[in-house]
Amino acid sequence: MQGETLLEFPDNRLLIELCGPADSHLAQIEAALHVHILRRGNLLAVVGPQAAREETAQLLQALYARLEQGRPVAAAEIDAALRMGPEAEPASRSPDEQLEMFSSGPIELRTRKKTVEPRTEAQKDYVRNLFANEMAFGIGPAGTGKTYLAVAVGVTMLIGGHVDRIILSRPAVEAGERLGFLPGDMKEKVDPYMQPLYDALNDFLPGKQLAKLMEEKRIEIAPLAFMRGRTLSNAFVVLDEAQNASTMQMKMFLTRLGEGSRMVITGDRSQIDLPRGMQSGLVDAERILGGIKGISFNYFTAKDVVRHHLVARVIEAYDAADAEALARGEDQAQGNYPPRRAPGSSVRSQGRGQGRDNG
Known part of the structure; x- marks a missing residue:
């Protein structure tokens, strides 16, 4: 039954931010929840079925409370709230408190430049496992925040003094192209492969400060081949x-x-660039390490994509x-991911050490 709330x-200043440029935030909510939102001075009128009105009202009030706390509201935050449902958000936590925050609830990663929040249930479970386990795997398609969230957790733990340094690594494997000889010294040769890691660090x-930490070797970016020994x-x-690491490289x-260390391995099984016939170390690691206590496996799907x-x-x-x-019966499919279960139904790192529906 149609009605109005x-x-x-x-x-009024926060209300303008809540509505967004040219009321774009309201339009985003209207399209998702199938309601109409009308602005009348400092009032918003929500028109639609009762259940949809109640959900919209709860969402708008949660977003307004976020603005009152001095935190931004943009299209990405609205999309996250629509996916996860509005939640009562706690006051900011120190990194020490975050390390103990493994129960359900909002999670914030406070870095020097921004506050990072998981935007889906899968991402929340992933971040919890990064804090809870000494070794964690994040597996899924591009754009789901696997590496971004891992680097954010690393920066949070470095700032909090829980680790002395951050080490970021990638296999130096070209994505289907042969670039040939690259000029310059060793750093200049490998930097193009490492650029996504630099991009994430620059966000946080x-x-x-980043240049100083890298000069002091407290943040290090290196190809996988440099890890031996x-x-x-x-x-x-x-x-x-990690899908582009060989079995021997992965074991190494x-x-x-x-x-005192924590290790995170991220990869996408649908984007293996290894030569034909070479087994991916990520696929082998899933098969071999699945039952080991203290190792978590978290999986993302297209529903967890936070890019365009x-x-x-x-x-x-x-x-x-x-x-x-x-x-x-063709042997061409590469991107087969385990089906997502309902949130909360996964098995965590206790026992089998796997969160199979996580992201």
């Missing part, structure tokens, strides 16, 4: 694009873990093509 927002740390103690270690990397909305559609289209190829 009136909501009052006393601070001011430029001068090292013991990585008191460090937060991330291996990105995982055995670098030292005392077309990215999710592209991934879904490729997944559908893979499914059709498998149905025809």
